[in-house]
Amino acid sequence: MHYDELAVPGVRALQPYQPGMPIAELERRYGIRNAIKLASNENPLGAGHLALAAARQALADCARYPEGSGYLLCTRLATLHGVAPDAITPGNGSNDVLDMITRVFLGPGVEAVYSQHAFAVYPIAVQAVGATARVAPAHDGSRGPAYGHDLAAMRSLVGPATRVVFIANPNNPTGTWLGEKELHDFVTGLPDHVMVVIDEAYFEYVTAADYPDTTRWLADCPNLIVTRTFSKAYGLAGLRAGYSVSSPEVAQLLNRVRQPFNVNSIAQAAALAALDDVAHLESSTRLNQIGIGQLVSGFQRLDLSYIDSAGNFVVFETRGPAAECYERLLREGVIVRPIANYGMPNHLRVTVGLPEENARFLAVLEKVLV
């Protein structure tokens, strides 16, 4: 018996999500030490001390199930976003919410629209539930930032069978972002039967003047779902906490498929405390700005082209095939992210690290470049 044949068709054709290589695996594989990982868009400062203290305290009570509704966290997030607590849906990372959205609104016979080079979880989640993906070509650079979401192309794929449009703002891996006016026009121009998901995993990092906080649009846009996470600027990727803000009616639907205890008690406590740690968030975003500047000037000095990024990572073009450059970086103890699976075989993505990590990456890159 080949169990593959028993899997539902969408799953049979799926390739699993490829995470960045862990440091321990690289060190084992090449027998090296002091490797650095700039591959998964994590916060190089780590978690803040308030979040860590809250996590330690919550650990003492880990024999108990977590509060299933995430009451305290959701209430706090509701205040932050100026919405009712029942507009918040907690997730085991924001990926979990993306998955809930696909299970609620997608299935065989209906369609999801997203952009070429968009975040890898959208195709996986859509395919897994047997829905059809309509992938819009990204900008070629003539009418918008090259590799970025082309909203006109996305709009042209929306039809009677469309149920969900996914927009990553900014997008991973490209780092490209959409400004307030074009995004608002797009969202308000969609037919009522289409849910629009705006994935703002990197929201806290963005400094672009025209970048919108789309949670403010919810009062007028009932078909909008905004997702956020504690994995990036808040430095809690390993704990898995994210959420969506939507209309209470949509949140109620998402809650029907949500695992009862999807956000563990340690993650809930740490996320709540992280929201109070304004100083840590500010240090994290400031460090990111410095790091982006450091990486970009390094690429300019090395005469490598790169994509302007609003996130905590930058994509750059390698001179030869990116897979070879990636391997050479690995052997020097630097882990970055190949993005051939995003249709970008000549690019690599590097996450902003500590200044000394960015400097080491640039020095090693210069050494291994062909």
Ligand SMILES: Cc1ncc(COP(=O)(O)O)c(C=O)c1O
């Ligand atoms: C665009 C985007 N959305 C969502 C996520 C999911 O993050 P998490 O599940 O850790 O909240 C990521 C993580 O890399 C991302 O880049």
